[in-house]
Amino acid sequence: MDDLLNEFLTETAESIDEVDVELVILEQDPTNKPILDNIFRLVHTIKGTCGFLGLPRLETVAHAGENVLGKYRDGELTVTSDSVTLILAALDRIKEILAALEATQQEPEGDDDDIISQLNIVAAGGEVKGAAPVEEEAVIEMPEITQPTTILPGQVSLEELEAAFAAAPGPDDEPEEENARPEEEQQDLLTRIGGVEAVKVIIHLFHNRLLADVSVKGLMAGVNTRDSKVKMGSFFEACLAGKPDSGPSVSAAFEPFITHGMTEKHSETIHSLLRSVLEEVDLAPLDVDDFLTRYDDVAVDILEQARRKEKDHAKKPDKAPAGTKSSERSIANQSIRVNVQVLEDLMTMVSELVLTRNQLMQLLRNSNDSEFTIPLQRLSQCTTELQEGVMKTRMQPVGNAWAKLPRIVRDLQLELNKKIDLQMLGADTELDRQVLEMIKDPLTHMVRNSADHGIEMPADRLAAGKKETGTIRLNAFHEGGHIIIEITDDGAGLPVEKLKAKALKNELATQEELDEMSDNQIQRFIFNAGFSTAEKVTAVSGRGVGMDVVRSNIEKIGGTVDLKSIEGKGTSFSIKIPLTLAIVSALIVKCREDRFAIPQISVLELVRASNDSEHSIEHINNTPVLRIRDRLLPLVRLDEILGMAPLTKDEEEDQATKQEDYIVIAQVGTFTFGIVVDQVFDTEEIVVKPVAPILRDLQTFAGNTILGDGKVIMILDPNGIVSQISDKVTDSSGFGAEDEEVKQTGAINEREAILLFSAGENAHRAVPLSLVARLEEIEVKDIETSDGKPVYQYRGRLMPLVNLDDSQEFKKSGRQPILVFADGDKTMGIAVDEIIDILEDEIDIELSSKIDGQVGTAVIDGHATEIIDVAYYIEKAFGTLGSSSTSGHFARDNQAHILLIDDSKFFLNMIRPLLSAAGYKITAVDSAASALDLRERGNDFDIIVSDIEMPDMDGFSFAEEVRASGIWQKTPMIALSSHDTPKDFARGREVGFDDYVVKLERDTLMTTIVDQINRKQSAA
Amino acid sequence: MESETRDFVTIRLSGQLCGIPVLEVHDVLSEQVITAVPLAPPAVAGVLNLRGRIVTAINLRKRLGLSEPEENSENMSIVVEYQEEPYSLLIDSVGDVMSFSEESLERNPVTLDACWQEVSGGIFRLEGELLVILDVEKLLNFDRNQATAA
Known part of the structure; x- marks a missing residue:
């Protein structure tokens, strides 16, 4: 009985899950006939099997549910939310019973009248009058035996048999079985064994046995089991009912056996398999023998046909098999169930x-x-x-972990009176079963959270100008050996202020620390344990329930979780998890006397650093850094990270004489850093084993493993290392690539992409790439002349072309390279001789220029290079145009006065002409102090644009000074910086800047200025 | 506790005789190669490979606040399991398995050091010396006593 029950449990659980999901779909789309049919079929099957196995409680519940579904199907009832809820409740009840059944092997005691009567009321509600109430009563009176909707011949005795099954589940109770026989003796074998349903079960089990048995499995190769079950089922039905002619022929039902050449030996095995099945379903011994006799008769026939086929095959070996095989092959049925x-x-x-x-x-x-x-x-x-x-x-599709979500969201919708649309993308993304199991609960939790706390009430949503229906979107995809799962909602977002208050209350941070933090950092507090079950009064606390558990669960499997949330707009969680936990490729390194493994996935490259090689470790105030490909890479020493005792003097000398370090360059998220180790061995495939609970708090390690030589080594977790070092750094959010610039203290000029080109006599000229809109090559013959100046038809408009100086001429023929600069809807082309290269460097103007069109000269790539003043050429080109056309963009009627503060001459030179070309009056100073002088002297400006990084007084202090007192208190201020971290933005806003623009984002600067001036004017 | 006899593996640690219930002992190991785990709590000596399983080695001396071992100690260890995780307890030497009747079990003297108090499951009076029963559960329950472990 056990095997049978297990089969039943597994199958029913799957069906129920499917019904769960489909019902939710049906609710949204009540007219979807195929779905309804499928649900009906699934529930009907559950009912049928329950009946056969003698599980009366399950059967009655399923039956009552099926009744309602039947009414849907026949169009007698319309699908309503309430009735679906009821059916779902019935399914839940079935699940409960199944769970108990699984635990105890017995159907639990209990009463389902509540659900059944409700279901019956619903079912009756669609009917005028008649049979239904009667049926209802019958159900309530005798819950063990249910009258199915359609009465099949032989059904009555089936029920009796079921009752007998229920009363006598064990094979020991044969007397009772015998007692039952006399009444049935008159009937044919089909009826005696329990009718059509019984045959179905027998055939199903029989197939499973066939597929599981090694010796006869071959006979079923490439066979669509479902088809085969149907065929064999109806064959046996007819055969057992004593009407062998009414069913399919032997050759049709047992085609696979014949085509695969069944032998006597096979037949014997099949015989015994069939016997075990029959015995397992508790058929009376006489019926078993009877059944087997009939099979034996058939087997003779099959063997005969198989032999004949064999001969045919021998004659024409290549024709028939290919055809039959391919037609029967079906991918869907080529899977087996494995524990x-x-x-x-x-x-x-x-x-x-x-x-x-x-x-x-x-x-x-x-x-x-x-x-x-x-x-x-x-x-x-x-x-x-x-x-x-x-x-x-x-590997399993991640959708398996999502299967329950539609139901959960649906229930929450009703419960909370919200409207939620759950979208699931990438459900077929596959990941390791173990990982899947681990993220199932966190995912469910997060979706529940999003529905519960993220999505607002419909009225609130409308008031906030959003769609009434909130959206929760799940998106799974692969990204470089990881799976990313995003859970995005367009709800209320995480309220920063409340979180701050809560963090203070729970003493997770001090007010000062909070002030320093970006919104995102504050929102991440929800992952802290202190934010869990505290109080459920506010939306905040509710949102945080268990998020710490979610995080720790995800981190346990080597994953990370992050969030982005904008108050009022929504929240997006992103979970990054490894594809599999078991085996990873890792780099083995040595630090002092111990070896460690670093997962290969986070290793970008290896660098050997020694004093005589290309790379060497340099120090800024004892912080080691590495110059690599024109970048500064922050370094951490593994021995320091691991808290190893500092080297003794002797060792230090050893170290000094060695003069060689290996640097493992690792990437975590967008942050790249180098880990200094003493030695690097090769890579090995390692099996990650979790560390003992006592060591689990160590975020530096991802686990441990046994190496080929049998020694245990620890696996380093680059994520953990980063969080460890970022703890030490005061600004943890800004601990990214941008920090490199901070480290180059004193170096004020920003690195940027520079376009090198040659034009005219001077072979080395350059322009910041950010100013160039496009690089084009145009046909020289297409250059036309207008008003004595060269123009080119570019994208349907005339574009003026300029030469950099008189020494340069357009090419005589062929193609002319030009740099296209755009300003608003106007474009200008500068003709060049050749575009040499694009490289990243600092522009450090060493000689400023008095020549028009040049900012100055800088050393770039080892050559003295002229930096051209684009603004000059834009003026030159558009100045002539401007006089002849009405240019709105450059209208001078609103000539606002801008104070521009930047310590970089280059930048001032670059931006001033641009601004003046755009129609503003500019006063430029190179320090905050001189700007404040202007204030003392009473100069007023419409807007102040200030750099942040300046010596002596930086932009932040300057803004504070300006806002504190004086005539500029109300003047709009725009900050310019090369740092675009959220923290910088926040800080900027805090000290009084109205807006924050990243340097060299010229268009943004322009629009921001216009914006601020408009705002000022409308405020005035 | 019933008044039956119970079997203990006797171990010696810094001169003190201790006993661990024999049924909890999975293995007795001679000196092993132990990989140190940086940053780990002081009581954790490291990790070692026991027939393909990774076992966390606990330095019982540190765990019990004893001084460092003498030079010539044997460095044996006893493998026990706690919450399905194997741990190897580093000790000086292993003695016989001894049976004691429950009746002769004495409760801990109240003056016993807090650290010992916590892990001791009672004391047996032997001829000439005392034997402290070590409670493996309590010994390895680091969550509860981080402070004492340090």
Whole structure:
């Protein structure tokens, strides 16, 4: 009975899950006939099987549900939310009973009248009058036996048999079975064994046995089991009912056996399989024999046909089999059900195999020219393939973890009176079963949170100018060895102020710390334990319930979770998890005397640094950095990170004489940094094993593993290292690539992309790439002349072309490279001889220029290079145009006066002409102090644009000074900075800047200025 | 507790005789190669490979606030399990398995050091010396006593 019950439990659980989901779809789309049919079929099957297995409680509940569904199907009832809720409740009840059944092997005691009567009322509600109430009563009076909607011949006795089954589940109770026989003796075998449903169950089990048995499995190769079940089922039905002619022929029902050439031996196996099935479903011994006799008769026939086929095959070997096979092959049915534990064990064994393989390979490396080399390499390859294969068996679509979500969201909608649209993208993205299991609960939790706390009430949403229906979107996709799952809602977002208050209250941070933090950092507080179950009064606390658990669950599997939230707009969580936990490739490094593994996935490259090589470690105030490809890379010393005791004097001297370090450049998120280690070995496939609970708090380690030589080593977690170092750095949010600039204290000029070109006599000229709109090559013959000046038809408009100086001429023929500069809807082209290169460098103007059109000269790429003043040429080109056309953009009627403060001459030179070309009056100063002088002297401006990074007094202090007193208190201020971290933005706003623009985002600067001036005018 | 006899593996730690219930002992190991775990709590000596399983080694001396071992100690260890995780307890030497009747079990003297008080499951009077029963559960329950472990 056990096997049968287990089969039933697994199958029913799957069906129920499916019905769950489909019902929700049906509710939204009540006219969807195929879905309704499918639901009806599933529920009907559940009911039928329950009846056969003698599970009266389940059967009655399922039956009552089916009744309502039947009414839907017949159009007698319309699908309403309430009735769907009721059916879902019935399904829940079924789940409960199933759970108890699984635990105890017995249907639990209990009363389902509440649900059944409600369902019946709903069912009756659609009917005028008649049979339904009667049926209802019958159900209530005798819940064990249910009258199915349609009465099949032989059904009555089936029920009796069921009752007998229920009363006598064990095979020991034969007397009772015998007692039952006399009444049935008159009937045919089909009726005696329990009718059509019984045959279905027998055939189903029979198929499972066939597929599971090694010796006869071959007979079912490539067979669509569902079809085969139907065929064999109806064959046996007819055969057992004593009307063998009414069903399909032997050759049709047993086609696979015939085509695969069943032998006597096969037949015997099948015979015994069938016997075990029959015995398992508790057929009376006489019926079993009877059944088997009929099978034996058929078997003779099959064997005969199989032999004939064999001969045919021998004659024409290549024709028939190919045709029949391909037509019957179906991917859907080429899967088998395997116990998860088997897979787990297999995986563990493979992991061990990998370890042993590694061990052998290690030995091999140490012994040269061994006769084992080749076989070991083959073994290694096979192991790798085996490992990949086993991994594949564990992959499951992430949608499996989502299957329950539509139902949850639906229930929440009703409960909370909200309207929510759940979108699920990328449900077929596959990931490891183990990982899937681990994220199931966190995901459910997060979606529940989004629905509960994220999405606002419909009225609030409308008031906020949003659609009434909120959206929760799940999106899963692969990204570089990881799976990213995003959960986005367009709800209320996380309220920063409330979170701040809460963080203060829970003493997670001080007011000063909070002031320093960006909104995002504050929102991340919800991942802290202190934010969990505290009080449920505010939306805040509710939102945080268990988010710390979510985070720790995700981190447990080596994943990360982050969030972005904008108050009033919504929240987006993004979970990044590894594809699999089991085996990763890792780089083995040595630090002092110990070896460590670094997951290969986060390693970008390796650099050997020594004093005589290209790369060497330099220090800024004891902070090690590495120059690599014109960038400064922050470094951490592994021994320091690991809290190892500082080197003693002797060791330090050793170290000094060695003069060699290895740097593992690792990437975490967008942050790149180098880990300094003493030595680097090769990479190894390692099996990640979790560390003992006592060590789990150490965020530096992702786990531990056993190496090929049998030694245990710790696996470093770059994520953990980053969070460890960022704890030390005061500005943790800004701990990113931008920080490199901060480290270059004193270096004021920003690195930027520079376009190098040659034009005229001077072979080296340059322009910041950010100013160039496009690079084009135009046909020289297309250059036309207008008003004595060269123009070119560019994108349907005339574009003036300018030469940089008189020494330069357009090419005589062929193609002319030009740099296109755009300002608003106007474009201008500068003709150049050749575009040389684009490179990143600092523009450090060493000689400022008095020549028009030049900002100055800087050393770029080892050459003295003229930086051209684009603004000059724009003026030159548009100035002539401007006089002849009405240019709105450059209208001078609103000539606002801008105070521009920047310590970089280059920048001033670059931006001033642009602003004046745009029609503003500019006063430019190179320090905050001189700006304040202007204030003292009573100069008034419409707007102040100030750099942030300046020596002596920086932009932040300047703004504070301006806002504190004086005549500029109300003047709009725009901050310019090369730092675009949220924290900088926040700080800027705090000290009194009205807006914040990233340097060299010229268009943004222009629009911001216009914006601020308009605002000022409208305010005035 | 019933008044039956119970078997203990006796171990010696810094001269003190201790006993661990024999049924909880999975393995007795001679000196092993232990990988140190940086940043770990002081009581954690490191991790070691026991037939393909990674075992966390606990320095019992540190755990119990004892001084560092003498030079010539054997560095044996006893493998126990706690919450399905294997731990190896580093000790000086392993003695016989001894049976004691429950009746002769004495409660901890109230003056016993707090650290010992916590992990001791009682004391047996032997001829000439005392044997402290170590409660593995309490010994390895680091969550509850981070402070004492440090």
